[in-house]
Amino acid sequence: xxxxxxxxxxxxxxxxxxxxxxxxxxxxxxxxxxxxxxxxxxxxxxxxxxxxxxxxxxxxxxxxxxxxxxxxxxxxxxxxxxxxxxxxxxxxxxxxxxxxxxxxxxxxxxxxxxxxxxxxxxxxxxxxxxxxxxxxxxxxxxxxxxxxxxxxxxxxxxxxxxxxxxxxxxxxxxxxxxxxxxxxxxxxxxxxxxxxxxxxxxxxxxxxxxxxxxxxxxxxxxxxxxxxxxxxxxxxxxxxxxxxxxxxxxxxxxxxxxxxxxxxxxxx
Amino acid sequence: xxxxxxxxxxxxxxxxxxxxxxxxxxxxxxxxxxxxxxxxxxxxxxxxxxxxxxxxxxxxxxxxxxxxxxxxxxxxxxxxxxxxxxxxxxxxxxxxxxxxxxxxxxxxxxxxxxxxxxxxxxxxxxxxxxxxxxxxxxxxxxxxxxxxxxxxxxxxxxxxxxxxxxxxxxxxxxxxxxxxxxxxxxxxxxxxxxxxxxxxxxxxxxxxxxxxxxxxxxxxxxxxxxxxxxxxxxxxxxxxxxxxxxxxxxxxxxxxxxxxxxxxxxxxxxxxxxxxxxxxxxxxxxxxxxxxxxxxxxxxxxxxxxxxxxxxxxxxxxxxxxxxx
Numbered sequence: 001x002x003x004x005x006x007x008x009x010x011x012x013x014x015x016x017x018x019x020x021x022x023x024x025x026x027x028x029x030x031x032x033x034x035x036x037x038x039x040x041x042x043x044x045x046x047x048x049x050x051x052x053x054x055x056x057x058x059x060x061x062x063x064x065x066x067x068x069x070x071x072x073x074x075x076x077x078x079x080x081x082x083x084x085x086x087x088x089x090x091x092x093x094x095x096x097x098x099x100x101x102x103x104x105x106x107x108x109x110x111x112x113x114x115x116x117x118x119x120x121x122x123x124x125x126x127x128x129x130x131x132x133x134x135x136x137x138x139x140x141x142x143x144x145x146x147x148x149x150x151x152x153x154x155x156x157x158x159x160x161x162x163x164x165x166x167x168x169x170x171x172x173x174x175x176x177x178x179x180x181x182x183x184x185x186x187x188x189x190x191x192x193x194x195x196x197x198x199x200x201x202x203x204x205x206x207x208x209x210x211x212x213x214x215x216x217x218x219x220x221x222x223x224x225x226x227x228x229x230x231x232x233x234x235x236x237x238x239x240x241x242x243x244x245x246x247x248x249x250x251x252x253x254x255x256x257x258x259x260x261x262x263x264x265x266x267x268x
Numbered sequence: 269x270x271x272x273x274x275x276x277x278x279x280x281x282x283x284x285x286x287x288x289x290x291x292x293x294x295x296x297x298x299x300x301x302x303x304x305x306x307x308x309x310x311x312x313x314x315x316x317x318x319x320x321x322x323x324x325x326x327x328x329x330x331x332x333x334x335x336x337x338x339x340x341x342x343x344x345x346x347x348x349x350x351x352x353x354x355x356x357x358x359x360x361x362x363x364x365x366x367x368x369x370x371x372x373x374x375x376x377x378x379x380x381x382x383x384x385x386x387x388x389x390x391x392x393x394x395x396x397x398x399x400x401x402x403x404x405x406x407x408x409x410x411x412x413x414x415x416x417x418x419x420x421x422x423x424x425x426x427x428x429x430x431x432x433x434x435x436x437x438x439x440x441x442x443x444x445x446x447x448x449x450x451x452x453x454x455x456x457x458x459x460x461x462x463x464x465x466x467x468x469x470x471x472x473x474x475x476x477x478x479x480x481x482x483x484x485x486x487x488x489x490x491x492x493x494x495x496x497x498x499x500x501x502x503x504x505x506x507x508x509x510x511x512x513x514x515x516x517x518x519x520x521x522x523x524x525x526x527x528x529x530x531x532x533x534x535x536x537x538x539x540x541x542x543x544x545x546x547x548x549x550x551x552x553x554x555x556x557x558x559x560x561x562x563x564x565x566x567x568x569x570x571x572x573x574x575x576x577x578x579x580x581x582x583x584x585x586x587x588x589x590x591x592x593x
Contacts, residue, residue: 056488082490089485095344096480096535106478110490115471117538162489 007034007069007165009055014064016047016054023062024050026221034084034166034197037188039208041201041232042218043242048201051218052168055199057081082110086159088169093144093151100138100146100154104129107161129160133187149180156187166197173202185210205233205246205262217241233260269539272532272546276326279550283322283557289313316452321560324450324458325553328511329521331462333548334541335504336522337529338469341476341537342500343405346530349523350508353408353501354415356519358387359512361419364426364439376442377454377513383419384509391415392501405483445516445570447556458510465507466545468499473538476500480535518570520577521548527584 009032017023024047032038032055040048053059054066057073066073068084076084086107108122130136135157138146143154152172159167169188173181189211192198200207208215208229215232217224219241226232238246245265252258284296291310299305299314335350343352351357362383366376394411395404423443430436475496478486486493508522529544552569555576559569 053484056484058484058487078487078492079490082488085488087485087488092481092485094480094482095346096341096530098477098480098535102477102536106481106489109474109478112474115474117474158489 008032009034009073009166010067010070011061012065012067014054014066015062016050016059017062018050018059020062024221025218025223028064028223030216030223030225032199032216035192035195037192037198037200037211037213038216039200039202039211039213039229040216040218041203041205041208041241046218046220048218049170052087052170052199052201055168056085056087079110082162082164084164085166085168086162086164088152088155088159088167088172090170090172090174097142097144100135100141100143101126101130103143103154104135104157104161107158110162125161125163129157133157133160148175149177149183152176152180152184153187156184160191160196164196166199167191169198169200171201171203173204173207205238209233209260209262230260233262238262269533269543269546272543272550276546276550276553279553279557280322280326283325283553284314284318286557286561287313287318288561320450320452320455321447321556322553323455324447324514325556326549327455327459327462328447328515328518329525329552330545330549331466331507331511332518332522333525333529333544333551334466334469335507337526337537337541337544338476338500338504339522340526341540342479342497343409344480344482346527347523348409349519350504351416351519351522353391353412353505354387354419355384355505355508356512356517357416357419357423358390359384359509360443360517361387361422361426363442363513363516364423364430367438367442368426368430368435370435373449374454381509381513384512385505387415387419388412388501388505388509441568442516443570444568445518445573446559446566446568447515448560448566450514454514458514461510462507465503465505465510469503469507470541470545472496472499473536473541476537476541477535516568516570518552518573520573520581521552524577524581524584525551527581531584531587 011028011030014028015023016025016028040051042048050059054061057076057078060074068076073081104126105118105122108118108125109116111122112118130139133153133156135153138150138154143151146154156172173184176184185207188198188200207213213229215226215229217226217232217237224232233248235246235248238248247263247265248260249263250258250260281293281296285291285293289309291313295305295307295310296314299310305311332350339348339350339352340346359380360383363376363380366379371379391408391411391414394414395408398407398411427436427439430439475491478489478491479493479496483493525548526540526544529540529547533539533543555572556569559567559572
């Protein structure tokens, strides 16, 4: 494993995308710490998933470099990278009916040998994670028969089983009902407190505020980075990022901490 | 797993006993145990005629089912059979060409084996040259379909030019598959090839599980997917090509049996792969026993597997009430 005092991912002059003549993100210079929470906001098609795929080593930068603790990302073997960065893709399903316990165990693979099989340590780790995420009651259920919210939690459990330092989540709340969204945000806050770095794409600017997260705003091939949600969540900034009128209002109620929430302007 | 092993043992006993020359299971057992018998023909019938067929059926059925199970896991598609990358049509072409050129049996087998390998190598290299920007699994499957179609056309061409009195029937019968003419000395080579292909696949069971979440997710979970995929393709091709070289085209086993294994043992490939092998062995042995006993003249086994496989598959589809496989 690569160790250093302040672990971070650095992008130097990186062009990200699929075609050289038309990169989705251009000339990116950015340092992302591998701790705390960072939310990624931006319209559809601005390159959130492209950024994630590049950070996961699935997509080589078209030019420039991505380094992890000063070490070029594409030189890290897939199995080693999985110990550093774990990925929670958008809601999905597999064609085969695995049990929840098995799905979470898949996350342990990176810690096994070439023809590796799960051992006692792996089973203990899975028990612990299921317990922490309060999923133990689902242990023997069939993954493909779970609800969307439950599946999302199981995939998070699988990512945690990798014991990675950074968790990348691609719109984890997009297919969840309101209650599940709240539960998921609580889980994310808890993970960050325990020292796991979180990089999360979301379409809800409010999430940044709720999690007191750093904000990475993507817009038309470029980006803005704020290490305070208050700085990013300004009416003018959000309006220009999303191309729709958005207001940010302060709410305060007696006996409760005040909050800033986004409110779209709909006038017809 | 135990049940499947017991089934296979039963099938072996039944197959030893049934045939044109009647032997009671008791006689067969006592002879196998002691090597002593009063019947002078028993040894010939059991060892020279039935034993090679039984071994061949066990190896071929198991190997085809194993290759099918591995492919279904790798391509994340329960509709895939071991010849998806063109190994069958390639082997068919190799055999047809050898028969046309009047090569001896060993030559036909070698040619079929080589044809199968060449077809898959072609399919894989096509997918590599097209590859990169596209969905690699899809390109691989399409390349397999292209190669299959190409070699099928070449087989038709050979059939068209073949002498309709002698060569054409030989080619046609070969393509239908049969275990009838298998002799003991042909078995060791196939056995070694099948073993060499089966072991790495069975040992990769856990990683195949991860591949069923898709290429990218498997990568982020720490799997070297390209290496694993090449391992499975190489192994499955070796297995299938050597089986086809031995007994011709025997369809359906590789498609249907993995489903039965999955229904009985669940989707974990660590169990499903060996279980598929055992069930495939019993199934093909049973079918071959039927093929040689049901009528006075032998029925090509490819016909029997297709006749029973098709309705059986419909039943499986019907039984699958769940959304997932």
